[in-house]
Amino acid sequence: MRAYLAIIRDSFHEAVASRVLWILVGGITLVLAAIAPLSISSEPATRIQRSEFKNGASLIKNIQDILQKEEDSSSQGYLVSKLSEKIQHQIAKIDEVEGARSYYNLLSSLRGEWNDILKDKDFHQEKYWKTSSLSDEAKKLIAINKELRTKLQTARLNRVLLEKTFPKNLKTAQTDAIFLAYFGRKVGKTLPFPPAYVNTLVNYRILGLMGFLGGILGISVGIMVTSPIIPNMYEPGSIDLLLSKPVNKSLLFLSRFAGACSFVLLNTTYLIVGIWLIAGLRFEVWNHNLLLCIPVFLFLFMVYYSVSALAGVIWRNPIVSIVMTLVFWSVCFVLGTSKLLFEGGLLPKPVTSIISIDDQTLITLNNRKEAFEWVESESQWEEVFREPESWANTFSLISPIYDSENKRLITLRLPQSSFRLLGGFGNFMVGEKKNDWKLILGAETPSNTFDFFKTPDGKIRTVSLSGVHLFQGDISQEKKSFKILGFDLAPKSGIENFKKISPDVSWKQPVSVAHHPVSGDLIIYEAGDIHHLKLNSDAVYEIKKSFQLDKVKKKNPDVDKKILTAFGNGQSIIAFENGEIKII
Amino acid sequence: MSSSVIDINDIKKTFKTGFYRRKYVNALQGITLQVGKGEVFGLLGPNGAGKTTLIKILLGIVRKQSGEATVLGHAAGSRAARRKIGYLPEHHRIPRHFTGYSALDFYGSLSNLPRSVIRAKREELLDSVGLREWGNTPVHQYSKGMQQRLGLAQAILHDPDLLILDEPTDGVDPVGRAKIRDLLDQLRRQGKTIFINSHLLQEVELICDRVAIVKQGQVQKMGAIDEITHLPETHFVFELNGDQEMISQLLSKYEILDTQSNGDQRVIMDLSLSSLEEVDHVVDLLRENSISILSLARKQMTLEQAFLNLISD
Numbered sequence: 049m050r051a052y053l054a055i056i057r058d059s060f061h062e063a064v065a066s067r068v069l070w071i072l073v074g075g076i077t078l079v080l081a082a083i084a085p086l087s088i089s090s091e092p093a094t095r096i097q098r099s100e101f102k103n104g105a106s107l108i109k110n111i112q113d114i115l116q117k118e119e120d121s122s123s124q125g126y127l128v129s130k131l132s133e134k135i136q137h138q139i140a141k142i143d144e145v146e147g148a149r150s151y152y153n154l155l156s157s158l159r160g161e162w163n164d165i166l167k168d169k170d171f172h173q174e175k176y177w178k179t180s181s182l183s184d185e186a187k188k189l190i191a192i193n194k195e196l197r198t199k200l201q202t203a204r205l206n207r208v209l210l211e212k213t214f215p216k217n218l219k220t221a222q223t224d225a226i227f228l229a230y231f232g233r234k235v236g237k238t239l240p241f242p243p244a245y246v247n248t249l250v251n252y253r254i255l256g257l258m259g260f261l262g263g264i265l266g267i268s269v270g271i272m273v274t275s276p277i278i279p280n281m282y283e284p285g286s287i288d289l290l291l292s293k294p295v296n297k298s299l300l301f302l303s304r305f306a307g308a309c310s311f312v313l314l315n316t317t318y319l320i321v322g323i324w325l326i327a328g329l330r331f332e333v334w335n336h337n338l339l340l341c342i343p344v345f346l347f348l349f350m351v352y353y354s355v356s357a358l359a360g361v362i363w364r365n366p367i368v369s370i371v372m373t374l375v376f377w378s379v380c381f382v383l384g385t386s387k388l389l390f391e392g393g394l395l396p397k398p399v400t401s402i403i404s405i406d407d408q409t410l411i412t413l414n415n416r417k418e419a420f421e422w423v424e425s426e427s428q429w430e431e432v433f434r435e436p437e438s439w440a441n442t443f444s445l446i447s448p449i450y451d452s453e454n455k456r457l458i459t460l461r462l463p464q465s466s467f468r469l470l471g472g473f474g475n476f477m478v479g480e481k482k483n484d485w486k487l488i489l490g491a492e493t494p495s496n497t498f499d500f501f502k503t504p505d506g507k508i509r510t511v512s513l514s515g516v517h518l519f520q521g522d523i524s525q526e527k528k529s530f531k532i533l534g535f536d537l538a539p540k541s542g543i544e545n546f547k548k549i550s551p552d553v554s555w556k557q558p559v560s561v562a563h564h565p566v567s568g569d570l571i572i573y574e575a576g577d578i579h580h581l582k583l584n585s586d587a588v589y590e591i592k593k594s595f596q597l598d599k600v601k602k603k604n605p606d607v608d609k610k611i612l613t614a615f616g617n618g619q620s621i622i623a624f625e626n627g628e629i630k631i632i
Numbered sequence: 633m634s635s636s637v638i639d640i641n642d643i644k645k646t647f648k649t650g651f652y653r654r655k656y657v658n659a660l661q662g663i664t665l666q667v668g669k670g671e672v673f674g675l676l677g678p679n680g681a682g683k684t685t686l687i688k689i690l691l692g693i694v695r696k697q698s699g700e701a702t703v704l705g706h707a708a709g710s711r712a713a714r715r716k717i718g719y720l721p722e723h724h725r726i727p728r729h730f731t732g733y734s735a736l737d738f739y740g741s742l743s744n745l746p747r748s749v750i751r752a753k754r755e756e757l758l759d760s761v762g763l764r765e766w767g768n769t770p771v772h773q774y775s776k777g778m779q780q781r782l783g784l785a786q787a788i789l790h791d792p793d794l795l796i797l798d799e800p801t802d803g804v805d806p807v808g809r810a811k812i813r814d815l816l817d818q819l820r821r822q823g824k825t826i827f828i829n830s831h832l833l834q835e836v837e838l839i840c841d842r843v844a845i846v847k848q849g850q851v852q853k854m855g856a857i858d859e860i861t862h863l864p865e866t867h868f869v870f871e872l873n874g875d876q877e878m879i880s881q882l883l884s885k886y887e888i889l890d891t892q893s894n895g896d897q898r899v900i901m902d903l904s905l906s907s908l909e910e911v912d913h914v915v916d917l918l919r920e921n922s923i924s925i926l927s928l929a930r931k932q933m934t935l936e937q938a939f940l941n942l943i944s945d
Contacts, residue, residue: 054741058727065729285725289783291693292719292796293742294711 051295052303059277059307060314068273072315079261080322085231087330088239088246093225094166094203095238096159096210100219104155105426107217111139123176123213130171131161162210166203169194177209186212219484250333254323258338261323262345266316267377270349271356274308275369278360305357309350316345352377401447403457411457411485413447419485432485445477446499453506456480458523460493460500460510476500476508478524490524493517494546501563509563510546513555516570516581516589521545550581550589560622562615571620571632573613576602578622578632597622597630637794637825638667638690640708643699645685645849659685661849662699667842672816672826674836677846678943683829684722686846687796690827691719704793715743718787722798722829724779728772732763732782735771736789743790753789760818761785762811776803784812788819795819795826801835813839837935845942852942860938866906867931870914872899873924882917886910902931 063069101107114120114128115136128136135157142150165171172190179187189197189205197205211218225238226246281287281304290300320341328334352373359372397414404410410422411432420429448459457479474497476490493500496513503509508519521544556575563570570581570589578597581589596602601624610625622630645660659682667673675683688694689701692709701708704716726735733754740750758764761781766774774782780803787795800816801809816826816839830836836843837857844854853860867889872879876893879901890902905911911928918925933941 050744050746051742054738058738061734062727062729280727283725285721285723286727288688288691288693288721289719289724289726289739289786290742292691292714292717292721293739294715294744295742296711 051293052299055300055303056307056310059304059311062277063273063311069311069315072269072273073318076315076319076322079319080326083257083323084326084330086326087229087232088226088250089229089232089234090224090226091238092200092204093221093238094200094207095225096162096166096207096218096221098156098159100221101155101159102217102219103423103426103430104151104217107158107214108139108142108151108154110214110217112142115140121175123209126173126176127165127210127213130165130168131158135161165210166206167199168206169197169202171202171206172209177212182212183208246331247333250327250331251335254327254333254335254338257323258320258341261319262316262341263348266312266319266345267349267352270312270315271352271373272370274311274353275356275360275373276366277304277308278357279364279366279369282361282364301357301361305353308353308357309346312349312353313342313346316349317342320345403448403450405450405457405481406452406455411448413445421485448479449502451502451506456524457485457487458490458500458502458508459487460497461487461489462498476523488524491519491521491545498559499561501561503568504565509549511561511570511572513553513557513559515548515553516550517546518549518587519546549587551591553579553591555579558611560611560613562613562620564615569615571613571615573597573611573622576600578620597632636666636702637669637671637704638665638673638827639700639702640665640686640690641700643686643689643701644697645682645689645694646697647685659849660689660696663846663849663851665844665851665854667825667827669825670820670823671842672820672828672840674840674843675827675829675846676831676833676836676843676939681846682849683846684798687719687798687827687829690796691717716793718790718792718795720780720783720787720795720797720800722802724783726771726779726782726786728770730771731769732758732767732771732774732785735782736786739786740789745790750789757785757789758782760815762808777805777808780804781808781812784815788815793824795824796829797826798829799831800828801830801832809835833934833936833939843935845939847943853938857935861933861935866904868903868905868911869927869929869931870899870901870903870918871926871928872901872918873897873926874899874918874922878921879918879923882921882923883914886914898926 060069110124111128111131114125117125119125120128131139135154138154138157142154172194179190182190186205186208189201189208192201194202207221211220227238228235278301281290281300291297320338324335324338327338355376356369356373359369360366363369397418399412399414401413402410403413411419412422412429413419419432421432422428423430444462446460446462448457450456451458459477459479460474461477462474474493476493477487478490479485479487493510494512494514494517497510497517498512500508500510508523510517510519555572558573558575560573561570562572568583570579572579572581576596576598578593578595579591580593582592584590612623614621614623620632622632624630641664642662643660643664644658644662647657647659649655649657663682663686675686677683685694689696690703690708691714696708703713706713730738736754736757737747737750740754741747755764755767758767761784763778763781763785766778771779771782780800784797784800787797795816801812804812813835819826826839828836828840840857842854842856843860845852845860874897876891876899879899880888880891883901883903887904888901889904890900892900903914905914915925915928
């Protein structure tokens with residue numbers, strides 16, 4: 049072992065002596081030093097973002113109607129009169145047949161003019177907006193003399209007035225707007241995200257940064273720096289000396305390989321821990337999954353370095369090693385891009401669920417967690433929200449259900465299997481109409497929960513691998529956490545609001561459940577077995593019957609990972625990933 | 633099991649060369665030799681004779697095609713054998729980032745020596761090869777001869793029973809060569825077996841007990857230096873003072889092999905004489921005719937002459 053450790057140590061020794069290690073450490077330090085002064089700051093939101101327009105076509109139509117009137121003394125008429133003649137002319141002339149592109153351009157121009165109005169100190173006229181009907185914030189701003197108002201206060205007041213004027217077409221702005229700052233100074237325009245999305249925004253940016261720094265630049269530099277290690281070892285005078293020692297030839301090669309990998313591991317760890325600390329300390333985004341990038345990048349490097357090392361053994365030339373690695377990378381890139389192109393662009397995104405809300409609104413959700421609402425007036429689907437954290441496939445969403453009593457959508461956000469190492473806890477997510485159905489994180493669910501349903505009396509029950517639970521708390525209340533350096537030290541007691549209403553079980557994946565909407569009975573498929581659970585008089589589930597559905601599936605349960613069960617009319621249906629359907 | 637340190641029996645090796653049109657080169661064509669314990673053995677031969685291939689087979693760097701070879705009782709190339717061998721390759725390359733000390737640390741670790749042992753030995757070892765002051769100097773600042781001596785130091789660091797040296801004095805200045813010779817002599821006295829491959833025949837003649845001359849992958853001649861350089865005991869060289877013509881006439885009834893004269897009465901004559909009586913008779917004859925005998929010696933051959941004779945056949 050001593051011999052092989054000496055070879056690994058020598059790889060570092062060589063890197064230190066050739067100053068490559070210092071150059072890389074210096075480069076990484078510069079990158080981190082360049083990123084460190086970045087921060088996200090906030091100020092009261094004023095500017096109108098493109099995404100804040102609702103039903104753009106009806107807004108244009110409204111303005112057209114106002115323009116046709118001889119005189120309009122309403123606040124809408126006043127606002128339209130503030131528009132330039134050019135845009136008034138464009139709006140008056142536009143025709144529905146001109147298409148979406150023209151509408152889009154017109155709305156952009158309109159947004160520009162309205163954003164200019166935000167600066168107008170004289171925009172507020174009492175005759176158009178009765179103070180009594182305005183919000184407390186607006187009343188306070190109006191109470192300040194217009195000459196004494198700051199630019200920000202003027203803009204904020206005008207923004208509130210705009211929202212009041214076209215409430216159906218302009219979304220209510222967030223209280224605060226966020227912007228990027230460098231050394232505390234604002235950089236660029238206000239970001240088109242609410243403050244609640246800082247976490248997501250930073251994660252997105254880190255993802256991009258990681259993709260570039262680690263995935264492209266890091267791997268390229270790593271390959272270039274380590275490419276001579278194997279060819280140098282195979283130089284005639286060098287390899288003869290090494291092979292004359294009592295070492296195993298294969299282990300000698302692997303030790304050199306490991307030496308190069310540990311050199312890259314050191315640099316990758318420095319870079320990623322640095323970015324993780326900056327994200328945590330500067331943006332308060334403690335994304336521990338980022339640390340998983342270290343082994344992921346190391347693995348990626350090992351894949352490419354295997355090619356480089358193989359070329360080094362065959363041709364014993366670092367340049368050829370780099371070229372061969374580049375060829376391999378190009379092949380992988382073309383294959384990966386083709387896959388993305390086909391899956392993301394050319395293939396349609398299948399709708400995974402359709403939710404009817406009070407028989408008036410239809411919402412669909414596709415497999416990429418994008419939700420669309422049917423807008424009857426415009427006869428088209430309009431995007432409602434995108435699941436913000438689906439970016440890294442960190443979580444998956446269960447199809448939402450509509451809670452008509454509380455007028456809200458409820459869904460379950462579950463950690464994806466690859467991240468269960470960090471815990472199998474999920475969360476409820478709740479979306480309300482007033483927030484455009486945007487999903488907000490809610491109560492935590494018991495470990496390994498995989499589905500939930502609502503009973504006819506409005507109660508929520510969850511099903512986990514350990515049994516069935518009844519939820520008794522406030523579903524929109526997120527669990528309080530106690531974090532140090534982003535690590536949640538609060539006990540994982542998300543189940544205090546849950547009451548176990550089934551025997552203790554230990555079901556195995558793959559698992560699927562179907563709920564009878566009237567009797568409340570459950571049919572559970574579990575790794576080849578079927579369980580029928582029935583509610584007793586104490587509203588607790590009892591296992592009424594269990595039997596083996598399929599010997600083959602019992603023996604190899606992982607063959608079909610996606611299972612769908614349905615239950616009704618005394619029959620249950622189990623559908624498997626391979627298209628097989630069983631009716632019981 | 634053989635009692636020889638190196639026991640090579642009918643080793644053959646053929647190399648394939650070329651990418652499209654394959655050619656076969658017979659590097660070794662059935663070499664057989666034995667090296668005993670404590671012996672200093674020299675392997676001689678022209679370039680391409682297969683000397684380095686034979687050494688690489690002994691170390692397991694190259695695989696033999698057929699035949700048997702054992703080193704210190706273990707199969708040639710096995711880890712057990714390599715554990716007891718110290719090797720200095722021809723044109724070896726110690727990586728540039730090492731210093732004298734760190735190179736010994738590295739190669740010592742490869743021989744599974746604890747670091748404490750290496751540290752205890754390395755200064756003394758560098759002193760023995762004349763590099764005492766150079767332990768902390770990077771290897772890339774070493775001259776060719778210094779690198780060669782450092783290579784020798786790493787070869788003996790783990791106290792091997794067998795030293796295989798491929799051109800050990802290549803690029804080393806006369807002082808360095810003398811130092812290496814002294815070191816090898818010291819190792820011989822310690823009972824180490826030394827196997828040397830060298831072109832410097834004078835060096836080999838001074839160091840080796842036995843040699844094998846290899847040509848085209850075959851042993852041409854093997855034996856002690858004296859055996860290799862031995863000539864029949866009938867060749868005598870006379871250094872005389874007198875007229876060359878007169879001397880030639882006097883000795884005309886004897887077989888004159890060679891005559892050299894610088895034109896000032898000094899004549900060197902190479903004669904073939906069958907017995908000591910004939911030598912006495914020639915001496916008497918020369919003295920009777922007032923020819924002075926400056927010297928008289930039995931003729932010897934150098935290793936270089938023997939080597940050239942063998943490979944030119």
